[in-house]
Amino acid sequence: MSTLETAAQPEYLCRIAIDPLSRVEGHGKVTLFTDRDHHIRQARLHIVEFRGFEKFIQGRPYWEVPVVVQRLCGICPVSHNLAASKAVDQLVGAHEITPTAEKIRRLMHYGQTLQSHAVHFFHLASPDFLFEFDAEVARRNIGGVMADYPDVARQGVRLRKYGQEVIRVTAGKRVHGTGNVPGGVNKALTLQERNYLLADLDLMIQWGRNIVKLIKQAYALNPGYFSDFATIRSNYLSLVRADGALDLYHGGLRTKNDQGQILFDHLDYRRYAQVLREQVKPWSYMKFPFINSLGPDRGWYRVGPLARINNCDFIPTPLAEDERREFAALGEGQPVHLTLAYHWARMIELLHAAEAIHELLLDPDIFGDELVVRGEMAREGVGVIEAPRGTLFHHYRINEDGLIEKANLIVSTTNNNQAMNESIRQVAERYLDGKELTEPLLNQIEVAVRAYDPCLSCATHALGQMPLYVELVEAETGTVMDCLVRDADGTFRHSG
Amino acid sequence: MSEEQSFTLDGRRVPFQAGQTIMAAALAAGVYIPHLCFNREFAPHGSCRVCLVGVNGRMQAACTTPAAAGQTVESETGEIREIRRGILQMLFVEGNHVCPACEKSGACQLQAVAYYVGMLAPHYTHFYPRRPVDASHPEAVIDFNRCILCELCVRASRDVDGKNVFAVQGRGIEAHLVVNTPSGKLGATDFSIHDKAAQVCPTGAILTKHRGYEIPIGQRLYDRKPISVVGDVATLSESKGGRRHD
Incomplete structure (x- = not known):
C-alpha cells in the first residue's frame, strides 16, 4: 500500500x-x-454520496426488491436487478431456473454489458485516448470526439443504442425494466423480436473488433506510458464458470494474487462473507473490502474487466478469445497490472458481449414457455453477478412474513x-x-x-x-x- | 313506454332512468367521468371528489348527484381538469406512491386516472408518512403507504364478503385504514385473497403475496390504452392479473 x-x-x-x-x-x-x-x-x-438502499428496503416485500434496488443506477440497473433476482431465486427455492429464463436473463445482461461498456469508452473515456492530456479542454469531451472522429462517436452511440434495445426486448424497458421475477422471467422472445435484434448484430460485432483494434493502436503508439501510468500490482477477484471460462452471469468466485497464483477458486458465492471482509476508514463513506486471509493491507483486490480477463482461463467466444490471448501476452505469465489496460479489457468484453448475444439469439430456448420455477421458501439469499464494473454482491434476509429484515450490498466500485x-x-x-x-x-x-x-x-x-x-x-x-x-x-x- | 329523459354532458345528450346518478348514466352511455371511490357494485361514497362535474354551474360529485331532466353537466373543461389534477396531486403526496417500483404500476387505477387528468408530477410537498406493510396474512399483503381511503375494501368486506375486515379510523388528516382485529394484523382475520375486498383496491395497497411483475411491460392493463377506454380495475374480469383487454 x-x-x-x-x-x-x-x-x-x-x-x-x-x-x-x-x-x-x-x-x-x-x-x-x-x-x-x-x-x-x-x-x-x-x-x-449517501444512498441508503440497504436501510430503506427493510420492511419491504422481498419480491419487490429487484425492481426497487435497480434504481441505484441509471447506467447498469440490469446488474442490480439481476443480482437481486438471483438472491430472490434462492428465497423462493428456485435453485435452478429454466433454460429459457436463464438465457433471457443472459441476453439482458450481455445487452447491458454492451451498452454500459460503450457508454464508458466512447462517451466518457475516449477523449483520454484520442487527445493528448494537455489538449484544449473544450475538445477533451464527447463533443470533441464527434467533431474530430465522427465515425468513432457514431459507432459509440449506435453500440449503446443496440445494447439498450436488447434490454428493452427482454426487460420491457430500456432502463429499469421488470422482466425478471422471482424464479425466472415474465416473458420469452418472439421470433419477430429475435429477428429485429439479429438484423444489426453483425455490424455491432465488427465495430467491437474495430474498437479493440483502436485501443491496441493507442497502446502501440506509447507503450511506455501505457505500461506505467497508474499501474499498481494487486490481487484480482471475479466469477468464473466451472470450466474456468469468462462468465458474466454466473459462476464461482476466483481470486488470483499479483503473481497470478490462485488464492481460492470456484468458491460458492453464498459463502462470500467467509472470505471477504470490509474495512471502515474514518475519512471515507465507502468501505474497503479485502480478502480475509491476507488482511486489509495486502488483501485488497481489483474487480471489473481487467480482473475478469486476468482471472479467466479462456473466453468462450472465438473473436474475444483471440483478443484475450494477445492481451494476456502482455503479462508474460502473470496478470496484466496496467491500469489503463482496463479500457482494453473492457473492449474485449464488449466484443464478447456482442458475440454472446449472437449465440443466444440463435438458441431456440429463448422462445420457450417455461419461464418460472418455485420451490421451498428460504430465509436468506445471496446473488452475485459480474456487473460491467465488476463483481456485485446482493445479500438479503427476510422474516417469516417475507419482508426484508437485512440487506447487504457490495457494489462493484466499492471493491475497487x-x-x-x-x-x-x-x-x-x-x-x-x-x-x-x-x-x-x-x-x-x-x-x-x-x-x-x-x-x-x-x-x-x-x-x-x-x-x-x-x-x-x-x-x-x-x-x-x-x-x-x-x-x-x-x-x-x-x-x- | 314513457319518453326517455336526458341531460347534456359536455354538449352530448345522455339518457337516464329514474334514480340513476349522473355517473351511472354517463358510464351506461359510454361516457367516462374519472373516479376512484366509485364502483357501480356499491352505494356511492362521494369521498374522493375526483368525479366533480359542473351541474348547471355548480360543482357536484357525479357519483352522488341524481340525474335530472334538462341538466347541463360539464366534465371535460379546463377548470374541472385542473381541480381533478389538484386532487390527484394531493392524493399522491399524502401517501407514499412510488410508481417506478410498485408492482401495480401499469395496472393501477390511481396512476391511470392521474395520467387521464394530465398529472405528470406530484407538485405538492410530499408528506412521506411512516406507514407499515402488513404481510402477516399467508395470501395477501397490505401496503398502507398506498391507501387513498376510498373505502372500497371496507364496503366490499362488509357488504359482499360479510366479514367486516377493514375500517377507517381517525378523522380528517388523521384518518387511516385499519384491520378490525385486536392486533390490527390481517393474518388474524378470515380474509381470503378470493374475497371481493381483495379485488376492488384501485391502488397497490392490497396485493397477492409472493407474486410481482408477472405481466410484461406493454401488456399491462393501461399500457396501451387510457382508462377512459379500458375501464376500472375492479370491473374487469381479469383484474387479478392486470392484463390488458384488447
Whole structure:
C-alpha cells in the first residue's frame, strides 16, 4: 500500500480538491495535500454520496426488491436487478431456473454489458485516448470526439443504442425494466423480436473488433506510458464458470494474487462473507473490502474487466478469445497490472458481449414457455453477478412474513476502492509531485480514476463538462491562495 | 313506454332512468367521468371528489348527484381538469406512491386516472408518512403507504364478503385504514385473497403475496390504452392479473 493515504501533519499542508471528478458516473472528489515545495503528502479518493438502499428496503416485500434496488443506477440497473433476482431465486427455492429464463436473463445482461461498456469508452473515456492530456479542454469531451472522429462517436452511440434495445426486448424497458421475477422471467422472445435484434448484430460485432483494434493502436503508439501510468500490482477477484471460462452471469468466485497464483477458486458465492471482509476508514463513506486471509493491507483486490480477463482461463467466444490471448501476452505469465489496460479489457468484453448475444439469439430456448420455477421458501439469499464494473454482491434476509429484515450490498466500485486510491497516489507521486498546480496535471488524476469506470453514486451521472473548482488553501490561515475554475462551457480561469 | 329523459354532458345528450346518478348514466352511455371511490357494485361514497362535474354551474360529485331532466353537466373543461389534477396531486403526496417500483404500476387505477387528468408530477410537498406493510396474512399483503381511503375494501368486506375486515379510523388528516382485529394484523382475520375486498383496491395497497411483475411491460392493463377506454380495475374480469383487454 502507498504511504500517501494519511499525511503525518496535515495541518501544515495545502489542500487541493478535485471536486467533482468529471466524466465518471456520479459524484466523487479527490483531495491532495501538498507541502510548500509542491510535494504530495496525501492523496485520497472520496465518494461523497449517501444512498441508503440497504436501510430503506427493510420492511419491504422481498419480491419487490429487484425492481426497487435497480434504481441505484441509471447506467447498469440490469446488474442490480439481476443480482437481486438471483438472491430472490434462492428465497423462493428456485435453485435452478429454466433454460429459457436463464438465457433471457443472459441476453439482458450481455445487452447491458454492451451498452454500459460503450457508454464508458466512447462517451466518457475516449477523449483520454484520442487527445493528448494537455489538449484544449473544450475538445477533451464527447463533443470533441464527434467533431474530430465522427465515425468513432457514431459507432459509440449506435453500440449503446443496440445494447439498450436488447434490454428493452427482454426487460420491457430500456432502463429499469421488470422482466425478471422471482424464479425466472415474465416473458420469452418472439421470433419477430429475435429477428429485429439479429438484423444489426453483425455490424455491432465488427465495430467491437474495430474498437479493440483502436485501443491496441493507442497502446502501440506509447507503450511506455501505457505500461506505467497508474499501474499498481494487486490481487484480482471475479466469477468464473466451472470450466474456468469468462462468465458474466454466473459462476464461482476466483481470486488470483499479483503473481497470478490462485488464492481460492470456484468458491460458492453464498459463502462470500467467509472470505471477504470490509474495512471502515474514518475519512471515507465507502468501505474497503479485502480478502480475509491476507488482511486489509495486502488483501485488497481489483474487480471489473481487467480482473475478469486476468482471472479467466479462456473466453468462450472465438473473436474475444483471440483478443484475450494477445492481451494476456502482455503479462508474460502473470496478470496484466496496467491500469489503463482496463479500457482494453473492457473492449474485449464488449466484443464478447456482442458475440454472446449472437449465440443466444440463435438458441431456440429463448422462445420457450417455461419461464418460472418455485420451490421451498428460504430465509436468506445471496446473488452475485459480474456487473460491467465488476463483481456485485446482493445479500438479503427476510422474516417469516417475507419482508426484508437485512440487506447487504457490495457494489462493484466499492471493491475497487483501495485500488483506485492506490492508482491516484501512484499518479500523484509520479506526475504531480514537486510541480505547480495545472489543469492538465490534475486531469491525469481523473484519467486514473476513469480507467476503473467507477459508478460513484449508481444514480446520477455527468456527461462532458462539469463545473470544477480547485482551490489552493494556505494551511495555517485557511486563506485561498489560488483557485482554478472550470466553467460549464469548458473554459478555465483563475479566480480570486 | 314513457319518453326517455336526458341531460347534456359536455354538449352530448345522455339518457337516464329514474334514480340513476349522473355517473351511472354517463358510464351506461359510454361516457367516462374519472373516479376512484366509485364502483357501480356499491352505494356511492362521494369521498374522493375526483368525479366533480359542473351541474348547471355548480360543482357536484357525479357519483352522488341524481340525474335530472334538462341538466347541463360539464366534465371535460379546463377548470374541472385542473381541480381533478389538484386532487390527484394531493392524493399522491399524502401517501407514499412510488410508481417506478410498485408492482401495480401499469395496472393501477390511481396512476391511470392521474395520467387521464394530465398529472405528470406530484407538485405538492410530499408528506412521506411512516406507514407499515402488513404481510402477516399467508395470501395477501397490505401496503398502507398506498391507501387513498376510498373505502372500497371496507364496503366490499362488509357488504359482499360479510366479514367486516377493514375500517377507517381517525378523522380528517388523521384518518387511516385499519384491520378490525385486536392486533390490527390481517393474518388474524378470515380474509381470503378470493374475497371481493381483495379485488376492488384501485391502488397497490392490497396485493397477492409472493407474486410481482408477472405481466410484461406493454401488456399491462393501461399500457396501451387510457382508462377512459379500458375501464376500472375492479370491473374487469381479469383484474387479478392486470392484463390488458384488447
